[in-house]
Structure formats: structure tokens, C-alpha cells
Amino acid sequence: MNLIAKNWDLIIIDHLESAYACRSSNSPVVYISHNRESTLISQKIPNAPSWIQKILTAWIDHYEKKTVKTVNAVITISSDEANWYRLFNSLVIILPPTFNSTVTPVKPRKDGRLRIGFLGGSKWKPNRDAMELLLLHILPLSQRPIELVIAGSDWSMPLLQSQLQKSIGDDRVALRYMGYIDDINKFWTDVDVFAAPIANGAGVNVKVCEALSxxxxxxxxxxxxxxxxxIDQSFVFLASNPIEFAQALDSFDFAAITNNPPHEFTPSYAKSKLSDLLQTIISRF
Incomplete structure (x- = not known):
């Protein structure tokens, strides 16, 4: 293969399966990890027998450890997973997902409602669970006028409206469904705060990273x-249950909205971290 035959200055592999292509290369290798793959088996094949899931988990865990030990550096988006990678490799950097786009200014509010953003399609179970939490358990506890702005595919608005009507029974909360959108800026310009009542799923929540970016x-x-x-705590409000989540919505101050994202979620931060990493690899190799 070309990766093995040529003497590259640097090889960057994205995802675990790419490691096999450069197993015999003499060039320095950087492994970009989106998740610890061995933790995702039950999520990727939920209907497989448990014994198959256990075998695959053990095999991928072994291959993952071997890969992390042999590469020159690891880039991970998760501070939690970085601690595991550092057990096997000393050069690990944390780089949250960064979106190279201009921060979208918030449109003025017409009716004073707090516009809560929800991003994601209904086919993904963690999204369905989060939507149910919002409509049935969180929003009914909030006392302020709210507009829930939903972007993502396959949601049934009649069903969502019916759930909301049963749980609240008045017009204090309005729903606006944007469907699947090609230009994500159209979503962010109509959102004051992003809601993430996510209670399951694996890995870093990329939608949260996009909101912070x-x-x-x-x-x-x-x-x-x-x-x-x-992360700068002026951007993140944690709630451990529906009551605390509703209280956070009620106390949210519009003055908290800014056009300046946390430093860790800017393109300049990513460029600086990558530049430092490359210099370190060059000096060692």
C-alpha cells in the first residue's frame, strides 16, 4: 500500500479502522479518536446477543490499546477518554469539535419568549428520550413563556403538539419545527439557549459543542x-433533574448571550493546539 511504501512526513489516521493501513509504516502517525470504539458496541448492534457484544468489545478494546501504544500521538475530543489514552501513550491532546463558521447573531425577539433550541432527528433514541423529557417533564414546570425551536428530520409535529397539550394545556409554550435544514445558521439565529437534557448515549455530544462554537x-x-x-461556566448551566432544568430556564438572563464563544471552541485555539502538537512530533522523530 502507498501508506507503507512511501516515506511520509506525517500520517494522520481518522477513526480506529484506519490504523491497519499504516501498521508497518516508518512515518510518524497521529490517531484522531472520535470515541473509544470499544464502548460503543452495545449502541451500534443493540439487537445482537450479549455474548457476541462481549466478544467484539474485548477484541476492539485489545486492538484499540495496541493502536494507541504504537502511534506517535492521539487527538481526542473527550477529556474523559484522554485519561484512558494516557495510560498507553504520553502524547495525547484534547481538541473539542470546532466549527469553522462565523458566530450567528441572535435575531431580536418579537414576543419576549425564551427561544430554546433542540437539534437532532427523531430516529436516534437519545434524541427521542430528550424530547420526551422536555415536553412531558421539564417544560410543564417552567413558568416563563417559551418557544421550542426544533431542527432535525422525522419529527411528527401533530404528535409533539399533542404531547405538549396534554402536559401543559395552555399556550405558554410554543413549538416551531424547522425540519432538516441545510443552512444551520438559520437555526442558531433563532435560538437564545440550547437545551441538552441528554441522559444516555456515548461519547462527546457534538451538538453541545456546536452550540458553544x-x-x-x-x-x-x-x-x-x-x-x-x-468550559467557561457563563456558557454552561447544569441540571440534574427536570426541576433544576426548569429552574435554569426560568432564571436564564438574556444578557448571558454573547457573540464570543469559549476560547476552546474557536478555530484559532484548534490551530494553535495542532501546531504545538506537530512541532512536538517533529522534535521527537
Missing amino acids: NARPVIAYPHAMRGLKG
Whole structure:
């Protein structure tokens, strides 16, 4: 293969399966990890027998450890997973997902409602669970006028409206469904705060990272913030149950909205971290 035959200055592999292609290369290798793959087996094949899941988990865990030991550096988006990688490799950097786009200014509010953003399609179970939490358990406890702005495919608005009507029974909460949108800026410009009542799923929540990259404050369950440590607390409001989540919505101050995202979620931060990493590899190799 070309990766093995040629003497590259640097090889960057994206995802675990790419490691096989450069197993015999003499060039330095950087492994970009999106998740610890061995933790995702039950999520990727939920209907497989448990014994098959256990075998695959053990095999991938072994291959993952071997890969991390042999590469020159690891880039991970998760501070939690970085601790595991450092057991096998001393050069690990944390680089949250960064979206190279201009921060979208918030449109003025017409009716004073707090506009809560929800991003994701209904086919993914963690999204369905989060939507159910919002409509049936969180929003009924909030006392302020709210507009829930939903972007994502396959949601049934009649069903969502019916659930909301049963749980609240008045017009204090309005729903607006944007469907699947090609231009995500159209979503962010109509959102004051991003809601992430995520209680399950694996890995870093990329939607939370996208909200922070767009300088939108996030109200979230702790699970939604897994792997994201040390973020400016003026952007993140944690709630451990529906009551605390509703209280965070009620106390949210529009003054918390800014056009300046946390430093860790800016392109300049990513460029600086990558530049430092490359210099370190060059000096060692």
C-alpha cells in the first residue's frame, strides 16, 4: 500500500479502522479518536446477543490499546477518554469539535419568549428520550413563556403538539419545527439557549459543542457534558433533574448571550493546539 511504501512526513489516521493501513509504516502517525470504539458496541448492534457484544468489545478494546501504544500521538475530543489514552501513550491532546463558521447573531425577539433550541432527528433514541423529557417533564414546570425551536428530520409535529397539550394545556409554550435544514445558521439565529437534557448515549455530544462554537449558552444534564471539562461556566448551566432544568430556564438572563464563544471552541485555539502538537512530533522523530 502507498501508506507503507512511501516515506511520509506525517500520517494522520481518522477513526480506529484506519490504523491497519499504516501498521508497518516508518512515518510518524497521529490517531484522531472520535470515541473509544470499544464502548460503543452495545449502541451500534443493540439487537445482537450479549455474548457476541462481549466478544467484539474485548477484541476492539485489545486492538484499540495496541493502536494507541504504537502511534506517535492521539487527538481526542473527550477529556474523559484522554485519561484512558494516557495510560498507553504520553502524547495525547484534547481538541473539542470546532466549527469553522462565523458566530450567528441572535435575531431580536418579537414576543419576549425564551427561544430554546433542540437539534437532532427523531430516529436516534437519545434524541427521542430528550424530547420526551422536555415536553412531558421539564417544560410543564417552567413558568416563563417559551418557544421550542426544533431542527432535525422525522419529527411528527401533530404528535409533539399533542404531547405538549396534554402536559401543559395552555399556550405558554410554543413549538416551531424547522425540519432538516441545510443552512444551520438559520437555526442558531433563532435560538437564545440550547437545551441538552441528554441522559444516555456515548461519547462527546457534538451538538453541545456546536452550540458553544456558536456562542449559545447550554442548559444540560451532566451526561450531555461528558468529556467537556473546564468550559467557561457563563456558557454552561447544569441540571440534574427536570426541576433544576426548569429552574435554569426560568432564571436564564438574556444578557448571558454573547457573540464570543469559549476560547476552546474557536478555530484559532484548534490551530494553535495542532501546531504545538506537530512541532512536538517533529522534535521527537
